Amino acid sequence: MMLAVVCAGLPGWAGGRDAETAAARAARHARVAERRAGPAVIVHRGAWAVAPENSLAAYTAAMDLGADGCEVDLRRTHDGVLVMFHDDMLDRLTCGIGSVNDITFQEMLTLRPRRELGRNLFGGATTFSSVLDLARQRAMLLHLDVKEPGLEDDIARLLEEADAWEHVVSINTYNSSRLRQHPNFKPLAYKGPGLGDQRRDMDPAAVQAQLARPGQMIMVDDPRVAAYILKRPARLVAPMPVQGGDSPPKDTDSFPVEQWLARLKGGNAGTNAQHRMKSIIERAQAAQRLGESGESSPQSVAALEALVRHPTAHAAWRVHGLDASIAAWALGQLGATSSAPVLIEAFQSTGPVTNSLAGLRAKMHVLPALGELRCAMAKNFLLEYLAMNEAQARKSGPPQFEDATRALLHQQLSDAELAAVLRSANLAVRGTAILESLDRPTEQRSRVLNLAVPWALDLPRSPPGESR
DSSP states (O other): OOBOOOOOOOTTOOSSSTTOOHHHHHHHHHHHHHHHHSOEEEEETSOTTTSOTTSHHHHHHHHHTTOSEEEEEEEEOTTSOEEEOOOSSSTTTBSOOSOGGGSOHHHHHTOOBSSOBTTBSOOOOOBHHHHHHHHHHHTOEEEEEEOSTTOHHHHHHHHHHTTOGGGEEEEOSTTOHHHHTOTTOOOOOBSSSOTTGGGGGGOHHHHHHHHTSSSSEEEESOOHHHHHHTTOOOOOOOOOOBTTSSSOOOOOOSSOHHHHHHHHHOOOOOSOHHHHHHHHHHHHHHHHHHHHHOOOOHHHHHHHHHHHHSOOOOSSTTTTTHHHHHHHHHHHHTTOGGGHHHHHHHHHOOOTTTTSHHHHHHTTTHHHHHHHSOSHHHHHHHHHHHTSOHHHHGGGSSOOHHHHHHHHTTSOOOHHHHHHHHTOSSHHHHHHHHHHHHHSOOHHHHHHHHHHOGGGGGSOOOOTTOOO
16 A cells, blocks of 8 residues: 655656656756755655655655655665665554564555554555655655665666666765765765754754755755745645555454463563564564454453563564563553553663663653553653653653653643643754644644744644644
């Protein structure tokens, strides 16, 4: 299932590579040259506040909102298709367990979303070939992030076939030494580090300061403030349609809930690393199916809570505590408000891996799960967490202010509480709250946004009635 994207083409564009006329090609290259002259606004993974990250819809939305190009992440599926996907593992964005190169392209198309991504619930899978077609249609600049080795020959071949080398303005240094040495690669310089960090891209002063620095490009996670400062016109973003309806149906009938519950409880992880990994993955899959089942029995909740309390350790950070993390997600899906103390305790737990990738991995889904539990304890914990400074938050692991903000906005807030978040001194909190209020508007959010940060109402935002 792929997102349907309708893109405005350049003059003479007829919808395919072979159909590009000489006049259209000249117009495209002229527009690319204008963008390369700068200042160019490059959007990290596309406009993922609006549509699923690294999807055609996200890249299209970025351009509609005033960007010049996008940073895209390349990986290869098990059957050799180059696709856009950032993470090493599937489970932050989808209900898949494992990595992109574990599954085929067709299997990737069937993955359900783990969380709401932008205003679409399903992003499908985006091929590099389709990105190059979009880049040609929109004269879009490209920053290539090659996530794994062995992709360079295919990337170079596709760029050559698409006559798209001029679109490439940056390539990350790892896994890409030959691409970076290619005679057709003409890099541009960034004016500074990515402004998406701590959501500085939503702070007009920070964006203005970086635009004044030497270089040709800036990178943002959302282009709206940069486009506003540069006085670029932007379209009012409408929901991106999905071909074929909603996300794929849940498949929870293959095994009765009792069997998934037994699998969740069963098995000694042992000491063998391979056996332990297999056991972690099996329990993670069982936890996921219990969450998808919607059957919140005392037995299921108790088993999931036990797993959250006792994550399975592993030397490989990609699976360390994965079973506990998915169990936390499942409790959120089941609306198990009585589990809020267990989730809070798990998030606050400390240990030798707290500040490592492994520690973050084990807690990845806890804050979003707390957002799903509409209760006073979850809400108060999230408010307290967002009031912390970075040093205080780091005591329980790498700060997750953006996830915590999105989770809090799932709760019922008073006008005063919402205004406090929108005015937060923490840029990550304030910027995320502004975007959520723009892209998932309610009567309350629009009213409080007008009082707390009125300048933000000049940015493009979702049409009324598009809140979830």
